Amino acid sequence: MPHQAQRKPHPLSMRLPDADLAIIDRAARLRGHSRTDFVRDAAVRAAEEVLLETTLIRMSPAGFDAFMAAVSGPAAPVPGMVELFRRAAPWETSNPADAS
Template sequence: MSRPVERKAHPLSMRLPETDIAIIDRAAALRGRSRTDFVRDATVRAAEDALMETTPIRMSPAGFKMFMAALSGPAAPVPEMVELFKRTAPWESKASPSYTDAAPRGEDAAKRKSRAGKRR
């Protein structure tokens, strides 16, 4: 005789406008996921965020002193961050056009501005 199997998943039903479904489907497709997986992950993530915002952090008095000492002490550089900030940003490389090439500056910009003021 077989025993009934306990369901591990619980259905959740929602009524949403077509526009919301279209946005969800588009985002789910971009992530390569089903609508159900996408909505479940987004909902659980939002629920975890809400819980983390309201969950008190408990620590011993000694732990709190150590925590406060760490916050109050001098900052120490993180080697990976130092290296990251030394790199040239992709938009600053010589291969890509610079902002100054795309937007005229100086005298030309001033002339256009004065002409625009005279038209008013």
């Protein structure tokens, strides 16, 4: 029985201005990634976003009716969000220990 060969990664080559490379390299270092890993992750993430934005969602008529009822109903406050918006922002509070 023949062995199936392992698929090897395909190279991808780009020509970028020095300024773009500097930004990519700086961001990659901040994340602790190589330039290749950083660019691959960013490209795959961007591709996934495009695919998710253009993917057709199918549902049954009953499912669609339930969805429409849920989004068309009256809004209800989410307790955690209400509490979050009542808190002062970190820059609106002062900490005496930070003043020294």
